Amino acid sequence: MLSLPAVLLLAAVLATLWTAWRSWALAPFPGQFDFVAMQLSASWWATAAAIEIIIPAPADKLFWAEMAWLGIVGAPSYWALFLWSYTREELPSRWRLVPAVVGAATWVASLTNDSHGLMYTAVQPISDAPGAALEYSHGLLFFVVTIYLYAFMVMSIVVTANGVHRATPAYRTHYLGFLVAMAVPWVANVGYVTGNLTLFDFDPTPFSFLLMGAVFYWLITQQRLFDLLPVARDALLDAVPDPVLVLDADGTVVEANAAAQALVRDGGPLGHRLAELPGLCDLSFGTSAALPVPLTLECDGGLRSFEATRVALTSGNRGGGRSAPREVGCLLMLRDVTHRRRAEKRLEDTIRRLNLARLEAEERLVAEQEAKRALNGFLSMTAHEFKTPLAIIDGAAQILQMDAEVKAPGMLPRLEKIRRAVRRQVNILETCLADDRLNDPAFALRRDPLDLPALLRAAAAAQCDAAPGRRIELDLKDCPAGLTGDGPMLELCVHNLLNNALKYSPAGTPVRLRAWIEDDTGGQSRVALSVADQGIGIPAEEVERVFDRFFRATNTGAAAGSGVGLNMVRRIAALHGGTVTVDSRLGEGSVFTMRMPLGREALCEKGMADMSAK
CATH class of the missing domain: 1.20.1070.10 (Rhodopsin 7-helix transmembrane proteins)
Structure with missing residues (x-):
C-alpha cells in the first residue's frame, strides 16, 4: 500500500x-x-x-x-x-x-x-x-x-x-x-x-x-x-609567483592567488568586479585578447610593470554532444616585467650613448683623415722642395772635396761628414716620397729586369758610406743573377732593412746581408733576401705589430725613426707578390726576410688598391 x-x-x-x-x-x-x-x-x-x-x-x-x-x-x-x-x-x-x-x-x-x-x-x-x-x-x-x-x-x-x-x-x-x-x-x-x-x-x-x-x-x-x-586547482594558483585572477562571466573576481591579493588593498579583490579595482579597472583587451596588454600598478610604494594576458574559460561538451561551448569566465594572468622593462630602458640609454659616441668618433675620424691628407701633402711638398737644395749642397761638397784633396787635406773628414748628412736626409726624403707614391691608388710597379747582386752591393755600399766604421757582410754566392721588378722600390726596401739593422745593433757587430733561391710549397722558385743583426731585438708581444704603420717598438729609446719604413717594405713586397717576416729575440738580434717570386707574372696588377697601409 x-x-x-x-x-x-x-x-x-x-x-x-x-x-x-x-x-x-x-x-x-x-x-x-x-x-x-x-x-x-x-x-x-x-x-x-x-x-x-x-x-x-x-x-x-x-x-x-x-x-x-x-x-x-x-x-x-x-x-x-x-x-x-x-x-x-x-x-x-x-x-x-x-x-x-x-x-x-x-x-x-x-x-x-x-x-x-x-x-x-x-x-x-x-x-x-x-x-x-x-x-x-x-x-x-x-x-x-x-x-x-x-x-x-x-x-x-x-x-x-x-x-x-x-x-x-x-x-x-x-x-x-x-x-x-x-x-x-x-x-x-x-x-x-x-x-x-x-x-x-x-x-x-x-x-x-x-x-x-x-x-x-x-x-x-x-x-x-x-x-x-x-x-583542486587552487593549490596551483597559489604556487604561481605572478598575480592570477579568476573572473566569472560578469567580470567579478571569484578567485585570486596570494600575489594577486597583494595588488589590491582594503580587503583584496575577491567578490569585486574588475572595473571596481584600482589600477585594474583601466585594463582593456579589445579584440586582441590573446596578446599581452601593458599595465602599470603602484605596489609597495613604487611603480611596477606588468603584462596582462586573458585566457577564456569555456564550457562545452568534450565529445560533441550535449551543448555548444559557452564562455563562463576568464583567467587573468599578470606577468611582472618590471626588471625587464628597467633593463630595456638601460639598454636603450646605452645604445643611444653608443650612437652618439659613434657619430662623434666618425666626425673625429673624418677630421683626422683630412689632417692626415694635409700632412701627407705637406710632407710630399717639403720633400720635393728639400731635394733641390740638398743636391746643391752635395754638389758643392763634392767640388770642395776634390779641391781639398790638393790644397787642404785636413778638410776632407768634415766634407765627408757633410756629404753623409746630405745622403741621410736624401734617404729620409726618398722614403717619404715613396710612401706618398704607394698611397696613390694610381701607382703601378715598374717591370724592369734587374741585376740583383749589383743592386744589393750598391745598397750595402751606400749604407757603409752613411755609417763609417760599420761592417756589412754580403753572402751572395747563391743569389740569382736577375730579377724582374721595380728597382728603385726594391732598393729602398734594402736600404730600410740595412739602416734599421745598423741603427739598432752595437757598433762592433756586423750586419749580414744574404740572398738565395728557394722553392715554395707549390714548387715555384723564389728569391729570399735576409738582413740579420745582433742588436736589441723586439719584445715578443710586439713582433706581430712591427710592420704596422707608425708603430715603433717600446725598446727603441731615443733612436730616430718614424715607423714608416718597415710598413713600406711589407707593402712593396706584397706588390711584388711576396712577403716579409721577422724572427727576433729580445737582446740577441733580429732577422728580417723578404721573399719574392722570380717570375715576371707574379707582379701585382692592381697597384695599391688591395694593399692595406695600416
Missing part, C-alpha cells in the same frame, strides 16, 4: 533524477560521470526500497530488497571515485568497471540467495500486520560487501579531509559541505547495520544518499561549485 515513507522516497527519487539530469547538462568537470552514476545508483536503491514498502507480500518485498543491491553497491563506490577525480586527478575510465562488476556480481548473488544463503540466512516480518517490514539475518557475503563499501566510504572521508587542509579559504566551505553530506549516509548505514537506527522500520540509507544529492545540488546551484576551474 502507498504510505508516507514510500511517497517520500519516490519524491526524493524524482528530485534526484532531476538533479542528475541537471548535473549531466553542466559544463564538463572532473568526475562528472561518476557523480551522475552515484545519483542514478541512489535513485535505483531508493526506488527499490519504495516498492518494497508498497508491496505487502513478504516474498515480493524480499525480491525488491534483492533488486536494490545494484544501487546499494554503486552509490558509495561511484561517490568515492567522484571525490578522487574532482579533488586530485581524473581517474582512468577502467576504474568505473570496479563498482560496475562488483555491483552486478552482488546483485546476481542476492537474486540467487535461495540457492546458497550467502546474502541472507533468514528473512521474516517484524510483525503480523499486513505489509509489515522484513527483518533480515545476514550471511557472510553481506558482511564482505559491507566491508568493501565501508572501504570506499573511508577513502571518501580521507580524500575530502585532505582537500579541506589544502583548499584556499574561498573554497574551503565546499569541502566542508562534502564532509557534511557524506556524514549523513555514513551514520545512517552504520546505525542500520548495528540495529540502532531505522526509518519507518526500514533502512534509512537510501534516504541519506538522496539527501546527500540534495546538498550537492544546493552547492552546485547556489555556490557555483562547477562553473569555473575545479577547486
Whole structure:
C-alpha cells in the first residue's frame, strides 16, 4: 500500500533524477560521470526500497530488497571515485568497471540467495500486520560487501579531509559541505547495520544518499561549485609567483592567488568586479585578447610593470554532444616585467650613448683623415722642395772635396761628414716620397729586369758610406743573377732593412746581408733576401705589430725613426707578390726576410688598391 515513507522516497527519487539530469547538462568537470552514476545508483536503491514498502507480500518485498543491491553497491563506490577525480586527478575510465562488476556480481548473488544463503540466512516480518517490514539475518557475503563499501566510504572521508587542509579559504566551505553530506549516509548505514537506527522500520540509507544529492545540488546551484576551474586547482594558483585572477562571466573576481591579493588593498579583490579595482579597472583587451596588454600598478610604494594576458574559460561538451561551448569566465594572468622593462630602458640609454659616441668618433675620424691628407701633402711638398737644395749642397761638397784633396787635406773628414748628412736626409726624403707614391691608388710597379747582386752591393755600399766604421757582410754566392721588378722600390726596401739593422745593433757587430733561391710549397722558385743583426731585438708581444704603420717598438729609446719604413717594405713586397717576416729575440738580434717570386707574372696588377697601409 502507498504510505508516507514510500511517497517520500519516490519524491526524493524524482528530485534526484532531476538533479542528475541537471548535473549531466553542466559544463564538463572532473568526475562528472561518476557523480551522475552515484545519483542514478541512489535513485535505483531508493526506488527499490519504495516498492518494497508498497508491496505487502513478504516474498515480493524480499525480491525488491534483492533488486536494490545494484544501487546499494554503486552509490558509495561511484561517490568515492567522484571525490578522487574532482579533488586530485581524473581517474582512468577502467576504474568505473570496479563498482560496475562488483555491483552486478552482488546483485546476481542476492537474486540467487535461495540457492546458497550467502546474502541472507533468514528473512521474516517484524510483525503480523499486513505489509509489515522484513527483518533480515545476514550471511557472510553481506558482511564482505559491507566491508568493501565501508572501504570506499573511508577513502571518501580521507580524500575530502585532505582537500579541506589544502583548499584556499574561498573554497574551503565546499569541502566542508562534502564532509557534511557524506556524514549523513555514513551514520545512517552504520546505525542500520548495528540495529540502532531505522526509518519507518526500514533502512534509512537510501534516504541519506538522496539527501546527500540534495546538498550537492544546493552547492552546485547556489555556490557555483562547477562553473569555473575545479577547486583542486587552487593549490596551483597559489604556487604561481605572478598575480592570477579568476573572473566569472560578469567580470567579478571569484578567485585570486596570494600575489594577486597583494595588488589590491582594503580587503583584496575577491567578490569585486574588475572595473571596481584600482589600477585594474583601466585594463582593456579589445579584440586582441590573446596578446599581452601593458599595465602599470603602484605596489609597495613604487611603480611596477606588468603584462596582462586573458585566457577564456569555456564550457562545452568534450565529445560533441550535449551543448555548444559557452564562455563562463576568464583567467587573468599578470606577468611582472618590471626588471625587464628597467633593463630595456638601460639598454636603450646605452645604445643611444653608443650612437652618439659613434657619430662623434666618425666626425673625429673624418677630421683626422683630412689632417692626415694635409700632412701627407705637406710632407710630399717639403720633400720635393728639400731635394733641390740638398743636391746643391752635395754638389758643392763634392767640388770642395776634390779641391781639398790638393790644397787642404785636413778638410776632407768634415766634407765627408757633410756629404753623409746630405745622403741621410736624401734617404729620409726618398722614403717619404715613396710612401706618398704607394698611397696613390694610381701607382703601378715598374717591370724592369734587374741585376740583383749589383743592386744589393750598391745598397750595402751606400749604407757603409752613411755609417763609417760599420761592417756589412754580403753572402751572395747563391743569389740569382736577375730579377724582374721595380728597382728603385726594391732598393729602398734594402736600404730600410740595412739602416734599421745598423741603427739598432752595437757598433762592433756586423750586419749580414744574404740572398738565395728557394722553392715554395707549390714548387715555384723564389728569391729570399735576409738582413740579420745582433742588436736589441723586439719584445715578443710586439713582433706581430712591427710592420704596422707608425708603430715603433717600446725598446727603441731615443733612436730616430718614424715607423714608416718597415710598413713600406711589407707593402712593396706584397706588390711584388711576396712577403716579409721577422724572427727576433729580445737582446740577441733580429732577422728580417723578404721573399719574392722570380717570375715576371707574379707582379701585382692592381697597384695599391688591395694593399692595406695600416
